Amino acid sequence: MGATTQLKYGDNSLTLPVRDGTIGPSVMDISKLYAQSGMFTYDPGFTSTASCESQITYIDGDEGTLLYRGYPIDQLAEHGDFLETCYLLLYGDLPTAAQKHDFDYRVTRHTMVHEQMARFFQGFRRDAHPMAVMVASVGALSAFYHDSTDISDPTQRMVASMRMIAKMPTLAAMAYKYTIGQPFIYPKNDLDYTSNFLRMCYAVPCEEYHVNPVLSRALDRIFILHADHEQNASTSTVRLAGSSGANPFACIAAGVACLWGPAHGGANEAALKMLSEIGTVENIPKFVARAKDKNDPFRLMGFGHRVYKNYDPRAKIMQHTCHEVLTEMGIKDDPLLDIAVELERIALHDEYFVEKKLYPNIDFYSGITLKAMGFPTDMFTVLFAVARTVGWIAQWKEMIEDPSQKIGRPRQLYTGAAPRDYIPMSKR
Numbered sequence: 001m002g003a004t005t006q007l008k009y010g011d012n013s014l015t016l017p018v019r020d021g022t023i024g025p026s027v028m029d030i031s032k033l034y035a036q037s038g039m040f041t042y043d044p045g046f047t048s049t050a051s052c053e054s055q056i057t058y059i060d061g062d063e064g065t066l067l068y069r070g071y072p073i074d075q076l077a078e079h080g081d082f083l084e085t086c087y088l089l090l091y092g093d094l095p096t097a098a099q100k101h102d103f104d105y106r107v108t109r110h111t112m113v114h115e116q117m118a119r120f121f122q123g124f125r126r127d128a129h130p131m132a133v134m135v136a137s138v139g140a141l142s143a144f145y146h147d148s149t150d151i152s153d154p155t156q157r158m159v160a161s162m163r164m165i166a167k168m169p170t171l172a173a174m175a176y177k178y179t180i181g182q183p184f185i186y187p188k189n190d191l192d193y194t195s196n197f198l199r200m201c202y203a204v205p206c207e208e209y210h211v212n213p214v215l216s217r218a219l220d221r222i223f224i225l226h227a228d229h230e231q232n233a234s235t236s237t238v239r240l241a242g243s244s245g246a247n248p249f250a251c252i253a254a255g256v257a258c259l260w261g262p263a264h265g266g267a268n269e270a271a272l273k274m275l276s277e278i279g280t281v282e283n284i285p286k287f288v289a290r291a292k293d294k295n296d297p298f299r300l301m302g303f304g305h306r307v308y309k310n311y312d313p314r315a316k317i318m319q320h321t322c323h324e325v326l327t328e329m330g331i332k333d334d335p336l337l338d339i340a341v342e343l344e345r346i347a348l349h350d351e352y353f354v355e356k357k358l359y360p361n362i363d364f365y366s367g368i369t370l371k372a373m374g375f376p377t378d379m380f381t382v383l384f385a386v387a388r389t390v391g392w393i394a395q396w397k398e399m400i401e402d403p404s405q406k407i408g409r410p411r412q413l414y415t416g417a418a419p420r421d422y423i424p425m426s427k428r
């Protein structure tokens, strides 16, 4: 019998197994708690609850570190490219040169979508939010790729994974082109993943489009930063959807839907709108006061995190990338960046934010960077979804391939009406 801990409640006590991870907090295994005690645990936001065992990503919130399969995010962002990170998250190790070449080849040759998908887009209003289009079109992939929806077949699971990673940029570019009334641009197999995406977004049939290598490298790094992040809300959504046996395309569509929320992946769009609403450096104190006011629902978007109680390591790399892109685009002084830098400085010295350990997160600088690259604000979360697809699919595969996997079905604390008899209409 391994380590255990005692849980005492009333005159009773229970012995609970304790499991240690490679690093990070240990867990008390409460899977038998209800059977042995007749009681549930209660943790609505899962602030102290591990929903699964995973070997993919690890975050140390106090230290502000993030590891993909044990490799620090800053080293992967500096030395590798996004498809190398995809290989690492999916297979568990960095690829050899031959493995990387084969993986890039396979992803590249899955980038086209079924030609009828183009007709699917015609049903949307031109002013539809691109995330609405993405939720629908990613789910619609289930209707086109029946040969990779059998989750019990490992080959189909990997084909579906490759298709998801490869087709998300194509769908994202189509969602963007549709909203601006330009024709869809097909992927080109002689371009790398991120250059292909930029060309599908910005090329027009009338002339050759040359991808800016500095912007392509910057966006590729941004994709690396967004690739995975333990059991965040959208990843947990994908896992829960997948636990019922739903096909991978439908599960990823559920993840896209969850990511859209402003408390999660929608924060990059909300953060840029907030900076625009603040408008000037002089207005910052007023908004900081609102963020601290319990009676005001306003929060500093791009600040705070459930896990990081230190600076989000991705935000540091994003800030560096922001300056790189602004320089490349010849933007000498961006008033929104001035506001962001001053807002960060003020917040990091304000006792409210210090006491609550609120630091900039990945979404604080990403909006300024993506805007400088020419993306409209409502495309920011779409780009987050493109990058996070590999994390969602890697976590989905890990769950499906876990022999102890079962359908997720939380319980509840019921505080509704006690049992009562029906009242006939004549007596109401």
Ligand code: SDX
Binding pocket: 045, 228, 229, 231, 232, 233, 262, 263, 264, 265, 267, 291, 292, 298, 299, 300, 301, 302, 303, 304, 305, 306, 307, 356, 358, 361, 362, 363
């Ligand atoms: C992402 O989970 C992930 O890993 C997500 C993500 C990923 O890669 O998948 O990292 C991506 O979603 C980043 C977070 C993006 N969201 C935002 O930037 C939105 C603004 N941030 C907050 O809404 C908030 O910080 C959350 C949602 C991110 C975290 O919320 P928690 O962990 O539930 O914390 P909380 O709401 O309980 O806040 C703790 C305290 C509260 O005050 P008290 O009730 O204790 O007095 O801090 C305050 C909050 O009011 N607080 C903020 C604040 N964030 C928290 N006050 C002002 N501004 C903020 N941004």
